[in-house]
Amino acid sequence: MSGMTKKFSFADVIKYLILVLWACTTILPLLWVLNNSFKESNEILLNPMKLPSKLSFFNYSQLISYGNMNIFRGFLNSLIISGSVVLLVLLFGGFAAYVIARFDFKLTGIVKIFFTGAMLVPAFSIVIPSLVILRKLGLNGSYLALILPQTAGLLPFATLTLAGFMKTLPVELEEAAIIDGAGVLRIFFRIIVPLSIPGLVTAAIFVFLWSYNDLFMSLIFIPIREKQPICVLLSLVSSIYGTNYGAMMAALIITVLPVIILYVFLQEYVIKGMTAGAIKG
Amino acid sequence: MQILKNKKYAILLLFPALILVGVFIYYPLFATFYYSFFDWRDFSNYKTFVGLDNYRQMIEDYAVRKALVNTLIMMVCVIVFQVGIALVLALIVDSIKAGYKFFRTVFFFPVVISGTAIGLMFYLAYGYDYGLLNAIATAFGGQKRVWVTENSALTMVLIPVIWQYVGFYFVIFLAALSKVPQDIYESALIDGITGIKKAVYITIPLIWDVIAVCISLAIVGTFKVFDIVYVITGGGPMDASQVLGTYLYKVAFTGQNQGYASAIGVLIIVLGVILSAISNKLTERETITY
Numbered sequence: 001m002s003g004m005t006k007k008f009s010f011a012d013v014i015k016y017l018i019l020v021l022w023a024c025t026t027i028l029p030l031l032w033v034l035n036n037s038f039k040e041s042n043e044i045l046l047n048p049m050k051l052p053s054k055l056s057f058f059n060y061s062q063l064i065s066y067g068n069m070n071i072f073r074g075f076l077n078s079l080i081i082s083g084s085v086v087l088l089v090l091l092f093g094g095f096a097a098y099v100i101a102r103f104d105f106k107l108t109g110i111v112k113i114f115f116t117g118a119m120l121v122p123a124f125s126i127v128i129p130s131l132v133i134l135r136k137l138g139l140n141g142s143y144l145a146l147i148l149p150q151t152a153g154l155l156p157f158a159t160l161t162l163a164g165f166m167k168t169l170p171v172e173l174e175e176a177a178i179i180d181g182a183g184v185l186r187i188f189f190r191i192i193v194p195l196s197i198p199g200l201v202t203a204a205i206f207v208f209l210w211s212y213n214d215l216f217m218s219l220i221f222i223p224i225r226e227k228q229p230i231c232v233l234l235s236l237v238s239s240i241y242g243t244n245y246g247a248m249m250a251a252l253i254i255t256v257l258p259v260i261i262l263y264v265f266l267q268e269y270v271i272k273g274m275t276a277g278a279i280k281g
Numbered sequence: 282m283q284i285l286k287n288k289k290y291a292i293l294l295l296f297p298a299l300i301l302v303g304v305f306i307y308y309p310l311f312a313t314f315y316y317s318f319f320d321w322r323d324f325s326n327y328k329t330f331v332g333l334d335n336y337r338q339m340i341e342d343y344a345v346r347k348a349l350v351n352t353l354i355m356m357v358c359v360i361v362f363q364v365g366i367a368l369v370l371a372l373i374v375d376s377i378k379a380g381y382k383f384f385r386t387v388f389f390f391p392v393v394i395s396g397t398a399i400g401l402m403f404y405l406a407y408g409y410d411y412g413l414l415n416a417i418a419t420a421f422g423g424q425k426r427v428w429v430t431e432n433s434a435l436t437m438v439l440i441p442v443i444w445q446y447v448g449f450y451f452v453i454f455l456a457a458l459s460k461v462p463q464d465i466y467e468s469a470l471i472d473g474i475t476g477i478k479k480a481v482y483i484t485i486p487l488i489w490d491v492i493a494v495c496i497s498l499a500i501v502g503t504f505k506v507f508d509i510v511y512v513i514t515g516g517g518p519m520d521a522s523q524v525l526g527t528y529l530y531k532v533a534f535t536g537q538n539q540g541y542a543s544a545i546g547v548l549i550i551v552l553g554v555i556l557s558a559i560s561n562k563l564t565e566r567e568t569i570t571y
Contacts, residue, residue: 011476015373019380022370023387025444029402032413041411048416096298105291114299118306122504122553124526125546128539129312130305131324152305155298184290213395215508216526220534231397235512238404245411248401256398263393271389271452 030256037249044245059250067240071251074230075258081146081218081229082211088151089158089207090200096155097162098188102174112163115156123153127220134221146221146229150211158203161276165199166192205266206273209259230255310550316543323537335544345545348516348523351435352503355442355524359499363443364450368492371454372480385455388448396445396508403441404513429514434522438510445509446502450495457491458484497560504553525549 036044037059038052063071096115100108130149139145169192177187193200218232234255237248263270317335319328339345374384391399406413407428415425429437461484469475469483485492507526510516516523516531525545533542 012377015377016380019370019373019377019384022366022447023384026387026391026448029406029413033402033405036411044411048411048413049420092297092301095294099291099294103285103291105288107291111295111299115302118302120553120557121306121310122549124507124529125313125550126306126309128316128533128543128546129309132312133304133308135324148301149305152301155302156306159298178285184287184294188294209393213397213508215395215397215511216530219530231395234395234397234401235508238401238512245405245408248405252398252401252405256394259393259395260390263390267386270393271385274389274392275449275453275456 033249033252036246037253039246041244041246044249059246060254062244062247063251063254066244066247068225069228069233069236069240071230071233071254073226074228074233075254077143077227078212078229078231081143081150082208084143084147085150085154085211086204086207088147089154090204092151093155093158093162093203094193094196094200095188096159097166098192100159100163101166101169102171112160115159118156119160123216127217131220141222141224141227143222143227146218149217149221150214153217154207154210158207162196162199162203165196169195201266202269202273202276205262205269206276209262209270209274212259313543313546313550316540317547319540319543321538321540321543324539328540331540335541338541339544339548344520344523344528345525345548347520348525348528351522351524352506354435355439355503355506356500358439359443359446359503360496363447364492364495364499366443367447367450367495368454368485370447370451371458372484374451374455375458385452388451390448391445392449394445396506397512399441399445400509400512403437403509407437407513429518431518431521434514434518438513438522441509441513442506446499450499453491453495454488457488461487493563497557497563500556500560501553504549504556525552 032048035051036048038055038057040056040058043053096111099105100112127149134140134145134148139148173191173195174187177191182190212229213231215231215235218229219235222228222232234251237251241247241251316328318330318332320331320334321328370384370388374381405411409415409425409427412428414428419425465483465487466479469479474483504525506524507530510522510524510527511530514522516527520528525548529542529545529549532538532545536542
């Protein structure tokens with residue numbers, strides 16, 4: 001015991017106590033939700049802290065159709081929407097970033113200011129006119145009605161970070177390719193894209209998480225239930241499910257599960273992407 | 282490198298990004314200013330020019346005042362608690378021998394979860410019959426209580442708002458602390474400066490520029506709060522927990538008053554610009570070099 005006290009002073013005990021307490025606040029609420037997601041509502045009411053008497057997937061099976069919404073359909077919608085946003089942002093942002101990073105072009109400075117300025121515009125202040133535009137374009141009720149504004153919102157940040165990344169790449173390979181007579185698109189896809197993979201992955205994760213987690217734009221731009229992403233459905237469960245707490249807990253778990261899996265496997269990229277994206281946060 | 286001087290290619294490559302940002306960010310930005318001078322409801326085709334009426338209405342609007350005050354309270358709490366707790370946790374984790382990676386993983390994880398899910402989780406935790414808080418209270422022999430009331434609503438949404446992003450600033454501080462050269466600490470140790478004294482007099486001044494950046498990020502971040510408040514209270518009861526974002530949503534899409542909502546949108550832009558300018562001043566301080 002005396003050997004232990006030498007290694008672990010009183011101050012260390014306090015330190016670990018504080019850290020473990022904070023860790024409890026981040027882990028326990030979700031574990032509580034997970035635990036209750038396997039219990040039927042009356043069992044939750046009986047004792048919300050107890051482990052389930054039997055592992056029941058009853059709540060999860062209800063999520064296919066409860067009220068007029070299907071949580072799994074919402075999940076699929078989210079994948080369609082956020083997947084498209086990731087592809088569009090990386091493609092168009094990558095193009096623009098390549099010009100900023102490499103082209104000897106007078107307007108590059110203005111283009112950078114254009115993107116930097118756009119990052120400062122709050123989403124709250126632009127949704128009403130955006131909705132008018134989407135209606136005029138006839139996109140109302142389609143996935144594109146959310147994909148396009150989200151892509152526009154994420155492009156400035158992605159472009160500027162990707163441009164920063166591409167600037168650090170060596171130019172020799174491109175020079176060789178130009179001498180060989182390769183075109184711009186060929187250079188972009190065959191040389192720039194492969195070299196930029198780490199930057200693209202970080203950007204992709206940030207864009208995906210932001211899009212998947214975004215509620216405000218999703219609520220406004222997709223009013224049709226069958227096409228709404230999972231975030232919107234989750235914001236409605238407390239009013240639609242009434243007192244079916246078990247189903248709410250299960251819906252919550254389904255929503256956060258993919259994000260947690262992503263975090264567990266790509267933690268370093270996720271942390272890097274999220275903290276680099278501070279401005280957008 | 283003739284090809285990289287070709288303006289046609291440059292414009293072609295820039296075109297999709299510029300168009301999207303132009304159409305869905307810059308044009309709406311100006312249109313919001315324009316709409317704010319009109320009486321315009323239900324997204325109808327008819328708008329009536331009313332000059333500054335919407336702005337006049339805003340000055341007299343109790344909910345706007347409440348939302349502004351709540352945003353200011355949120356700002357102070359976020360600086361003190363969110364950035365404060367993050368800094369304390371980072372200082373502690375930086376000083377311990379084992380568990381660095383574990384705590385980093387666990388503390389950051391709420392940041393990746395959507396505000397909607399966090400909001401619903403807290404909504405469920407606050408529940409009367411089945412909630413986590415009442416379950417803990419009764420386990421310790423206490424009484425069940427109603428957690429979200431008109432008086433407590435703001436606090437009850439503030440807790441998850443603050444809690445969620447502590448891990449975010451924690452990771453930034455942790456990175457900054459790992460860059461402080463060890464020899465500075467060693468010479469402090471020789472002078473007998475350790476523990477809290479070391480943190481206050483040596484570590485914090487050394488990473489002050491990072492702290493200032495975090496404070497300004499936290500301030501700007503409070504303007505973006507929406508999801509958690511929307512899910513837990515919807516800004517209620519009686520606008521008690523209203524913030525600008527939730528109120529704008531309510532006016533535009535529940536009240537169907539787009540002209541007035543545009544004026545609130547302008548208010549958010551103006552406040553954002555002012556606060557960004559202030560926080561830029563705050564972060565201008567020279568970076569310490571070693």
